Structure formats: structure tokens, C-alpha cells
Amino acid sequence: MTKREKLFLKAQWHPENISFQELEVLLQHHGFRRVKTNSGSHLKWRQLEKDIVYMAPRRNPMKSIKEPPGNIVSL
Structure with a gap:
């Protein structure tokens, strides 16, 4: 396991x-270019059942990671 x-x-x-x-490493591995945490854009995330849902600032859509890296992941 990696x-x-x-x-x-x-x-x-x-x-x-x-x-x-x-979390930043995980997000970058799954397609987020950069994760910013200045006063205007805080990254919020939560766990829903077995999926991890990341809610980025307004400009970025919500993305869900459903399978571990190495498998095909729909973002």
C-alpha cells in the first residue's frame, strides 16, 4: 500500500x-491544482458515509472522492 x-x-x-x-497532498493527487487558505477562501470538507466530499471556494465545484488512489476516480 502506497x-x-x-x-x-x-x-x-x-x-x-x-x-x-x-489533506492538501490528497486533494492535489485528485485534481485540485492548489489549495488556498487565506481569509477569503477556507476549504471545508466532511465525510459522507464512505465518500469524502470536499467543498472548495465558490469558483471550484464540489468534488467527491469515492475510491482509493490507483483506481479510476470520478471527480
Whole structure:
């Protein structure tokens, strides 16, 4: 299992324990170019059942990661 797969599982099962840096790596791996956290655009995310849903600032649509890295992921 790769580091990214372990990170994905950690985000899925223990989202309260994931750091912002780990979340940023995971998001970049799944298609987000850059994650900004200035005062005007905070990234919000939550876990829905087995999916992880990331709600980015207004300009970016909501994206859902349904399978661990290595598989085909619909974003």
C-alpha cells in the first residue's frame, strides 16, 4: 500500500485526525491544482458515509472522492 493510499484511508476513517498538509497532498493527487487558505477562501470538507466530499471556494465545484488512489476516480 502506497503512502497516498494510506493517507486516503486515514481521511476516510479518521477525518478528525488528518492535518491540513495531508489533506492538501490528497486533494492535489485528485485534481485540485492548489489549495488556498487565506481569509477569503477556507476549504471545508466532511465525510459522507464512505465518500469524502470536499467543498472548495465558490469558483471550484464540489468534488467527491469515492475510491482509493490507483483506481479510476470520478471527480
